[in-house]
Amino acid sequence: MLRxxxxxxxxxxxxxxxxxxxxxxxxxxxxxxEREAFKRDEEAFMSRFHLxxxxxxxxxxxxxxxxxxxxxxxxxxxKIGSVTGNGLYKMGAQMRGESYEQFxxxxxxxxxx
Amino acid sequence: xxxxxxxxxxxxHVPSVGxxxxxxxMHTPAWKPLWDAxxxxxxxxxxxxxxxxxxxxxxxxxxxNFDKYPTFAIGAAERYAIADxxxxxxxxxxxxxxxxxxxxxxxxxxxxxxDLTVCQELAVEHGFLVxxxxxxxxxxxxxxxxxxxxxVNVIQHPLPSGxxxxxxxxxxxxxxxxxxxxxxxxxxxxGGMSHQLQGRRFGxxxxxxxxxxxxxxxxxxxxxAEMSHQELMEEAGAEAVELIMWxxxxxxxxxxxxxxxxxxxxxxxxxxxxxxxxx
Numbered sequence: 376m377l378r379x380x381x382x383x384x385x386x387x388x389x390x391x392x393x394x395x396x397x398x399x400x401x402x403x404x405x406x407x408x409e410r411e412a413f414k415r416d417e418e419a420f421m422s423r424f425h426l427x428x429x430x431x432x433x434x435x436x437x438x439x440x441x442x443x444x445x446x447x448x449x450x451x452x453x454k455i456g457s458v459t460g461n462g463l464y465k466m467g468a469q470m471r472g473e474s475y476e477q478f479x480x481x482x483x484x485x486x487x488x
Numbered sequence: 489x490x491x492x493x494x495x496x497x498x499x500x501h502v503p504s505v506g507x508x509x510x511x512x513x514m515h516t517p518a519w520k521p522l523w524d525a526x527x528x529x530x531x532x533x534x535x536x537x538x539x540x541x542x543x544x545x546x547x548x549x550x551x552x553n554f555d556k557y558p559t560f561a562i563g564a565a566e567r568y569a570i571a572d573x574x575x576x577x578x579x580x581x582x583x584x585x586x587x588x589x590x591x592x593x594x595x596x597x598x599x600x601x602x603d604l605t606v607c608q609e610l611a612v613e614h615g616f617l618v619x620x621x622x623x624x625x626x627x628x629x630x631x632x633x634x635x636x637x638x639x640v641n642v643i644q645h646p647l648p649s650g651x652x653x654x655x656x657x658x659x660x661x662x663x664x665x666x667x668x669x670x671x672x673x674x675x676x677x678x679g680g681m682s683h684q685l686q687g688r689r690f691g692x693x694x695x696x697x698x699x700x701x702x703x704x705x706x707x708x709x710x711x712x713a714e715m716s717h718q719e720l721m722e723e724a725g726a727e728a729v730e731l732i733m734w735x736x737x738x739x740x741x742x743x744x745x746x747x748x749x750x751x752x753x754x755x756x757x758x759x760x761x762x763x764x765x766x767x
Contacts, residue, residue: 377645383687383689383721386643387644387646388645391644395554398549399553399555402553404574405571406572407576443686448643449685450549464756478691482757484756486517487756488756
């Protein structure tokens with residue numbers, strides 16, 4: 376059995392079950408047509424996947440750590456990031472509680488993006 | 489003539505490498521150290537002339553999702569499409585498979601008590617393609633060798649143990665050596681090294697751990713495969729658990745395999761490791 380690790384989310388079956396709706400929405404974003412649909416009408420898109428109000432609010436606020444805690448797998452979350460113009464490093468900076476610039480300054484070679 | 493495992497490679501599969509590759513940025517100062525490390529690897533591989541690469545990788549929600557999620561899945565097709573993993577389809581030629589070898593692998597691995605999900609359609613993504621880009625040059629239409637994708641669950645716990653992965657590698661070797669096609673096979677274990685992509689520990693890397701992993705993968709691989717997921721994730725970050733896929737590659741090599749290349753580069757959020765063995 377796994378023990379909790381500080382400042383870390385471990386994506387297990389319980390979390391995956393919680394995130395079913397969110398991860399299904401993310402999986403759909405692997406199609407260009409669905410990405411267009413998301414950009415055209417985010418609210419309708421979220422309703423199609425039966426997101427709860429709490430889940431919708433996390434997407435509206437672009438609350439990436441909140442989405443992880445709600446059961447979105449990080450690799451699935453990247454698809455929401457991409458369609459909303461938030462790359463991995465922007466999401467990461469937010470999860471660390473830093474500005475993008477602060478985060479970049481903490482890296483070894485910040486041009487390798 | 490039986491087929492042979494001629495080489496094994498452990499290497500990271502960071503998606504930003506694919507983006508940099510597609511935008512022609514591999515010669516910029518930020519990427520050149522990585523690209524240069526692969527120049528001798530590509531030369532070595534072109535001398536070895538492998539017929540098939542068995543690529544042990546994980547899908548990142550491109551062609552598998554949590555409705556059904558296999559622990560081990562193997563491609564058994566003559567061709568593999570390039571997947572859209574949410575950022576568009578990369579301009580790469582589809583990958584030629586070797587369905588006959590795949591079927592033999594399935595039969596031999598099943599007899600060896602490894603029960604794999606068999607995929608007659610499978611689209612591949614960065615976990616598979618970034619290592620291919622780094623190791624082989626493709627033309628507009630084709631890659632220089634066939635490939636068999638072997639996907640491992642490293643993202644939804646419970647995951648297979650490191651030891652199970654190592655033993656899968658040993659079973660792959662037995663399967664290859666009982667295939668009569670006289671093929672030269674390379675096994676690629678991909679993913680890792682240290683990285684974490686969520687939580688306040690986002691961006692965590694641990695070079696000391698990564699170098700230790702490379703040392704022990706070379707000199708003490710069977711004991712290294714005993715490392716728990718707990719220890720691996722605590723030391724190297726939750727997403728570093730992808731490293732268990734390197735045990736599959738190492739298990740497929742004989743005791744006389746010798747290490748040829750080794751490199752490490754950690755520019756942004758992932759320790760990018762490379763190690764190769766000739767068998």
